[in-house]
Amino acid sequence: MKIIVGSYVLLYHTINKKWLIKVEEEKKMHTHIGIIDISSIIGLEYGSTITTTLDKKIYLIQPTIFDYIMKSERNTQIVYPKDLGYIALRSGIQNGSKVLEIGTGSGALTTFLASIVKPNGHVYTYDINPEFMKIAKKNLVKSNMEEYVTMTESDIRNGISLQDFDAAIIDLGDPWTIVEHVYKVLKGSGAFLAICPTMNQAEKTAISLKNNYFTDIECVEILIRNIEAREGMTRPSMRMIGHTTYLIFARKILSIDSKKDTPVNN
Amino acid sequence: MKIIVGSYVLLYHTINKKWLIKVEEEKKMHTHIGIIDISSIIGLEYGSTITTTLDKKIYLIQPTIFDYIMKSERNTQIVYPKDLGYIALRSGIQNGSKVLEIGTGSGALTTFLASIVKPNGHVYTYDINPEFMKIAKKNLVKSNMEEYVTMTESDIRNGISLQDFDAAIIDLGDPWTIVEHVYKVLKGSGAFLAICPTMNQAEKTAISLKNNYFTDIECVEILIRNIEAREGMTRPSMRMIGHTTYLIFARKILSIDSKKDTPVNN
């Protein structure tokens, strides 16, 4: 596949030196490994190699959603790839899903969710912070996911007219306050998944879910370790991210009549 | 959404007592928590609650790909959900992707890959074991993913006529022997991802990738811990799966002329 003007390209030198750029004519990029002539890559195939003015190799990679997320503009903590994959799989999100996201943040998770539900599904995302919404918009446009997302600047605790969501993904500081609101707009057996950096948030959210007709409640933490696989000296990396977040998942049960019928899980 | 004859339903009692069944008329299921009258659930909404003859609650859950995978028939070790999500995200697989899978096994990973590439993409899966292929077929039919998958009983080291794969997912005992074959059929900057249970496999595969025009080589291990989130006594579970597999990822670089130009990654 050929690179054209307007294409996005991941300029890859090493794992720690890579840039996600948009191809434009007459663009040059100054880096500490030399100048990269962006216009020179127009017409090349993805997978090609160019060199900087300091003769360092740059590989031209077609960016994936992973790359867009890792290189997204952000002013909030993003959800990490190790967590994203599990969120999608556990919540059952796939092509065609109708997904509610509460807490757009910088849009990294939104981008990922849109990439999964497309082309037949849709993501409805809510945030109360207009600054976040602007950045999220830019990230969605860059990754070409804009058409699969509807952004709304409001607090869903004030009401929401949509219904029958397949899944709701919550990235708020106080997810337990939103449980009953989410309950109303999920379809039967629909998925609730909240991102909870602290154990206190996870605990409060679990309690709220147990008290609000949710079942299959599961709280997990995912860790990723890099392995340095090298001939005769393979070992895990010395450095590691020790924690990002807990993930808490549940599924909605239709209530029959009263709170005394609350399902008890475990 | 109403449950009809032929629907699949996850009968959920607790995390350790759940059954994935197909709804049929006049079917009854005998369990140690009582008899479940399957025919009685025809016409109910997903999310409803029924009771067994011993008055135990059963929640009627619409199964997700996660449930199909966890409840798939198998005679091989399956790839775990914690790993599946990362495989898809890191490899950039999404709706429309053309994916090569080498090592169909029981089809759990195939099912997952198909659920992501549909409706516009396709998974081409290869295995040399006809017994595995039969089980994989059943699992694909059950999860309704059959039309997005082409199964071939052969060893791709003997040749493969397809080209231009976006990604190749390898689940073989000796992935390092397949690297050069996969190289030929991947598109430029396409993704290679191998499942390597042992460190020795990961090491050999990394070496082979470094010697065969691949870059962005990354080896990781993903751990999942269950958290028991309970009021005033939240803590990780005592039991945990200590290891499933290492995952090794890379992207294809177009070779220019000779092996002496091999990219060196770190």
Place this chain on the structure above:
Amino acid sequence: MKIIVGSYVLLYHTINKKWLIKVEEEKKMHTHIGIIDISSIIGLEYGSTITTTLDKKIYLIQPTIFDYIMKSERNTQIVYPKDLGYIALRSGIQNGSKVLEIGTGSGALTTFLASIVKPNGHVYTYDINPEFMKIAKKNLVKSNMEEYVTMTESDIRNGISLQDFDAAIIDLGDPWTIVEHVYKVLKGSGAFLAICPTMNQAEKTAISLKNNYFTDIECVEILIRNIEAREGMTRPSMRMIGHTTYLIFARKILSIDSKKDTPVNN
């Protein structure tokens, strides 16, 4: 070193089949790998090999404190070896130390502490449960640590006449309630270390320590993974203990005049 009547021996067949026994004349042990004639080992060297009546090998190992602890009689959860070593090192306990233990339990931790402080130090251990005390006593006698330990059946919240402890090790359900009592009997800069299975216990204890003239407050969790190191197929074990306890450590600061002077740590 020769085995004599009265010696303790670890009869080791495999990691999962091993017995800690006392050598007696005319004793035979019936196991599912055959009968072991205990009297036959009198006069052998530690490190020797015998066989059962089913011709299975048994290695005669001189037990270490690790073996005594792993094979101790117990009716409470014991502190695991992965945690024990860190407890001793972080608390600065060594030969000659005067140690306070609150919560004797089955005496496994007591045994370990005694093995470190001997021959010049002493462990003073408190518990309110006479049943635990009986079992702990047996375990201390068996491991020959009895003379380095004074056991008291009382609640130290009711007062304790001893002073100037080098370290206090707390294994109670509510360690935060004991912080001020421990403060009074520790020497200046002495160590406090509590075993807290849940995050809520750790949090409450940390708060109490911050409010009671302690500094260098550290909370950690230690994980141990078994590695199956085998030629060409080395990997971590599939099974793992996911959690035992958090450990919370601090050191006592001498208060000068008033609570308003409380040190703030982070």
Place this chain on the structure above:
Amino acid sequence: MKIIVGSYVLLYHTINKKWLIKVEEEKKMHTHIGIIDISSIIGLEYGSTITTTLDKKIYLIQPTIFDYIMKSERNTQIVYPKDLGYIALRSGIQNGSKVLEIGTGSGALTTFLASIVKPNGHVYTYDINPEFMKIAKKNLVKSNMEEYVTMTESDIRNGISLQDFDAAIIDLGDPWTIVEHVYKVLKGSGAFLAICPTMNQAEKTAISLKNNYFTDIECVEILIRNIEAREGMTRPSMRMIGHTTYLIFARKILSIDSKKDTPVNN
């Protein structure tokens, strides 16, 4: 306990700002949190608080072996506290033990081993690097462990006249080459423990142990996570050390006659 001239003191401000110093008259320490007048602490109790010229608090802590190790002079990677405690416990080292250390390095592990075997045991440590030996000597003197250690600058593969060690601790790049030499000088059922940063070292060492009359072979990896225990927002730290080393342990079996009798473990 009063601080006198010649005492070592840990000047503790925060977890990341602490200094291990020797008390001398007319000594002043210049730090970025102000000047600390060391002579002013002579006669104070450990646990007291002083202030810098910038009015920052400094707690006067009596250093433990943990502090000496963490603040030791070093030009090699030290063994971490999380590993040290387990090494001692698993190897059965205690007061009175006769311990062989191969690979003195900067002496951090030597210091720790000495602190456990004292006053009745002894550590015999070997290294071929005179530079390391000099640093190790300084660290042993500082922590007051010198009298319990005999340092020898030689390669034990060239012979060693001592016998009957209770335990041997190996910190070399190629521990598998030393297994048979260690075998000869360990007492029956004595402990072998090697520090192996890579999986390849662990694998080779395990194979060598299986081929040389060792049993109870165990390979583990220990991970430590810091927990930020704070009111209402408790969670693991974002940063973590991902790997230091594997630890491989075994116990010596007395050979009877020939290699064909080699014990097979697991």
